[in-house]
Amino acid sequence: MKDLAAYSGLKICVALSGGRDSIALAHYIYSRAHEYGITLSAMNCDHAIRGESSARDSAFVKEWCESLSIPLLMFRRERAADDSENSARLWRLERYREALEKSGADVIATAHHLNDNAETVLFNLARGSGLSGLAGICDCEIDGLKIIRPLIDWTRREIDEYIKENNLSFTEDETNASGRYTRNKIRLNVLPELEKAVPNAAESIYRFSRLAAEDEQFFQNILKERKILEILPSGVKIRHCEEKPLFSRAALSAVSRNFKRKDYTARHAETLYSLQFAETGKKFVFSGLTARKEEGCISIEENEEDCPEEINFYNYKGKDFCGVRLEISETLQDTDGKILKFDINKIPVNAVIRFMKDGDKFRKFGGGTKSLGDFFTDKKIPVRLRKKIPLIADGGNVLAICGVEICDGIKITQETQKIYYLICNVQTR
Numbered sequence: 001m002k003d004l005a006a007y008s009g010l011k012i013c014v015a016l017s018g019g020r021d022s023i024a025l026a027h028y029i030y031s032r033a034h035e036y037g038i039t040l041s042a043m044n045c046d047h048a049i050r051g052e053s054s055a056r057d058s059a060f061v062k063e064w065c066e067s068l069s070i071p072l073l074m075f076r077r078e079r080a081a082d083d084s085e086n087s088a089r090l091w092r093l094e095r096y097r098e099a100l101e102k103s104g105a106d107v108i109a110t111a112h113h114l115n116d117n118a119e120t121v122l123f124n125l126a127r128g129s130g131l132s133g134l135a136g137i138c139d140c141e142i143d144g145l146k147i148i149r150p151l152i153d154w155t156r157r158e159i160d161e162y163i164k165e166n167n168l169s170f171t172e173d174e175t176n177a178s179g180r181y182t183r184n185k186i187r188l189n190v191l192p193e194l195e196k197a198v199p200n201a202a203e204s205i206y207r208f209s210r211l212a213a214e215d216e217q218f219f220q221n222i223l224k225e226r227k228i229l230e231i232l233p234s235g236v237k238i239r240h241c242e243e244k245p246l247f248s249r250a251a252l253s254a255v256s257r258n259f260k261r262k263d264y265t266a267r268h269a270e271t272l273y274s275l276q277f278a279e280t281g282k283k284f285v286f287s288g289l290t291a292r293k294e295e296g297c298i299s300i301e302e303n304e305e306d307c308p309e310e311i312n313f314y315n316y317k318g319k320d321f322c323g324v325r326l327e328i329s330e331t332l333q334d335t336d337g338k339i340l341k342f343d344i345n346k347i348p349v350n351a352v353i354r355f356m357k358d359g360d361k362f363r364k365f366g367g368g369t370k371s372l373g374d375f376f377t378d379k380k381i382p383v384r385l386r387k388k389i390p391l392i393a394d395g396g397n398v399l400a401i402c403g404v405e406i407c408d409g410i411k412i413t414q415e416t417q418k419i420y421y422l423i424c425n426v427q428t429r
Contacts, residue, residue: 004036004150011039013105018057018171021111024159025151027168030068041071043099045092048077057171073099090260097145107146112137115156118202119186121209128266132252135216136209219249229253233427235301240276247273254300261287272298281383292384299384310354313347313392321353321390326402327423338403344420346410348394356387362398363407372398381428389426402426
């Protein structure tokens with residue numbers, strides 16, 4: 001069994017469901033907290049999926065923590081339209097963050113153990129996972145959230161023995177015995193038969209997963225050193241990389257960690273890799289994301305949400321246009337956005353605020369008319385961003401590219417009577 005020396009001096013918040021695994025974990029840390037200088041607290045998540053049963057489990061956790069004077073935070077999820085496993089997982093991760101903030105803890109501890117690890121490896125292997133999926137369950141950090149697994153080298157049998165030796169009460173989640181779920185089928189049917197055929201198979205799988213985790217970390221370090229994956233405000237950028245193992249890991253990290261997508265497949269990976277060698281501007285839409293080939297890279301961003309097609313310039317009174325900060329004011333304000341000055345009396349009454357359309361023309365400041373696409377090319381503005389830059393337009397004539405430049409027709413001259421300011425923090429790189 002792993003001792004707690006690696007977690008000495010930490011403030012640990014245990015994710016406590018009331019089941020035998022989490023009770024064993026909380027009690028194990030509780031009984032050794034003084035020895036290792038650990039400050040212990042707990043948190044409980046009621047997903048409200050099992051009705052009264054899950055409510056009883058939470059009540060048990062509350063009573064158990066009170067009996068040992070363990071500080072406890074409790075969270076209950078309101079029934080959501082999306083009751084998928086991924087939705088529940090994302091809700092739980094947010095509660096982990098909230099628990100750390102409220103408790104002042106350093107890490108969340110979950111009760112995953114050696115058999116859980118074997119189930120995960122077998123499940124991922126059966127789905128055709130790459131090396132990262134075979135690394136199993138490890139201590140990890142998700143967007144700054146640190147999660148530890150102190151029982152990961154404990155077997156199911158060792159946990160049961162610990163529960164018995166310490167006479168610990170616990171609750172039973174009735175869904176754990178259901179054959180409806182894939183993981184339960186592996187737990188109840190596949191792993192026991194594998195153990196019969198290959199004694200101590202779960203422990204051997206654990207050793208294999210640690211080796212896989214080491215190899216995967218090696219590749220991740222190369223990704224960081226070579227800066228193959230770049231996180232942008234609007235999405236991610238994967239630099240051109242012909243070494244498929246590295247590109248595939250960068251793409252997986254982008255999709256699963258940055259966009260929180262769980263339906264990423266080997267076919268998606270193949271298409272993204274091939275997109276590198278396509279013409280600039282080609283795109284691939286999948287899982288609510290759009291990947292585009294750009295010069296020297298692949299960009300990936302979430303698909304655009306519904307947005308008003310256009311709004312009359314003089315009716316616009318807001319500070320946000322389709323997620324982009326956009327203010328039009330007759331007074332200059334302190335801002336981190338780019339400020340453009342223009343003559344408001346030169347804006348036609350029918351002018352609108354909208355995004356780029358085919359056929360748009362732009363008369364550059366100082367003269368010379370170009371297609372808007374050519375102007376963007378001159379400015380080295382990526383294709384993926386062009387239709388996210390608000391415009392002020394009169395028909396197909398673009399009067400202002402918000403956050404970039406105004407056209408020659410609305411510039412300030414000696415005859416200008418009223419100056420207005422256009423403030424926009426649009427991304428252009």
